[in-house]
Amino acid sequence: MNPREIGFGLSPCPNDTFAFHAALHGLVDTRGWRLRPHMADVEELNRLALAGELEMTKLSFPALGRCLDRYGLLTAGAALGRGCGPLVVCRPGFDLERLAEATVAVPGFNTTAFMLLSLYLGRAPLAEALVFDQIMPAVAERRFEAGLIIHEGRFTFEGYGLLAPLDLGAWWEEISGLPIPLGCIAARRDLGREAARELQDILSASVAHAQARPQASQEFMLAHAQEMLPEVVNEHIGLYVNDFSRELGPEGLAAVEELLARGREIGLLPQGGYSLLAG
CATH class of the missing domain: 3.40.190.10 (Periplasmic binding protein-like II)
Structure with a gap:
């Protein structure tokens, strides 16, 4: 098996298929990495990550908080913003x-x-x-x-x-006073920090490609959007793919840390001890 071929867990939701289409199809420089997609509902991806089964995956932030011993956060590829909560x-x-x-x-x-x-x-x-x-x-x-x-x-x-x-x-x-952190991309720690940084750059480039050329991913995205109407697909992308998806930045990281800290306070997450970031 190619040592630079890894499983990439993502959901069939338009924000993921839109944002990561370029990385999956070699439309940006992938640094020799081949991303093998594993598509599933986000809660199924959460369960797979808790078992450590995917090298890189979409996760809900609370799931990340439960598996920081195995996974670290990539600062690209996240779904985080304002006016987009449950x-x-x-x-x-x-x-x-x-x-x-x-x-x-x-x-x-x-x-x-x-x-x-x-x-x-x-x-x-x-x-x-x-x-x-x-x-x-x-x-x-x-x-x-x-x-x-x-x-x-x-x-x-x-x-x-x-x-x-x-x-x-x-x-x-x-x-x-912070944006709401919904989902993120995490890399398994055994890939190493250098690999995590490379993968992070690939995902950031993929988001930038999607934002600059939104029509490029249309066929791929709609094929996975099931029965979603095109106008709903566009609203979905507009809400969940934004500048935080390219790079969380200080405000995004502060929001993630605040959510995880509040989860620990009420006993929903284990206490800390592991670094948040993968790279």
């Missing part, structure tokens, strides 16, 4: 005061969404994990009183007759 959705008539008592459909227990809801409540909620695109139908069909939605759900929940009485991203921005 929403609590419900049917008309639901009293938000009941949120602490209701069983909430969530997109996974390792997701940033679950951590934000836990921080909002001051403890982990009563919850059942579903694949993210099953949550809105489950709430609309009265199987759950409330759901926690991510990704393109922000743009489509009204089509299910649902309301969104709580924007956890806006809440986070209000209490922290």
Whole structure:
């Protein structure tokens, strides 16, 4: 096997297929690396990372906080910003005061969404994990009183007759003054720091290529977007792929550190001891 061929876990969501299309297809200098894509729902990627199975992967930030012994953060490729956080959705008539008592459909227990809801409540909620695109139908069909939605759900929940009485991203921005860290790319530490820095540069170049030539990734992106409407795809990319995706920078890193610290305070994450960065 080529020692510079590695498994790269990413989701089929438009922000990932848009941002990393150039790196996967050799449209930027890959420094001799070949990225072998492994596409899965982000919570499945979280589980694979907790088992150490992929050399480089998309992760929710809480999952990263649980596997810092094996993985380090790359400062390129992240989904982080403002006005892009998870929403609590419900049917008309639901009293938000009941949120602490209701069983909430969530997109996974390792997701940033679950951590934000836990921080909002001051403890982990009563919850059942579903694949993210099953949550809105489950709430609309009265199987759950409330759901926690991510990704393109922000743009489509009204089509299910649902309301969104709580924007956890806006809440986070209000209490922290920082952008909301949703997902990141992490590299396994056994690759070494030099490799991590090279991979980081490749991902940053890939994001820059996508932003400069957005049409180049259209076919690849739409092939993985399932039944998403083109206008929703474009809104999705506009919200989740931004300057933080090219380089987290000081503000982005501060947001990540703040989220992980608050998760440790309420016992959702193990205490520190490992460096955050891979490179």
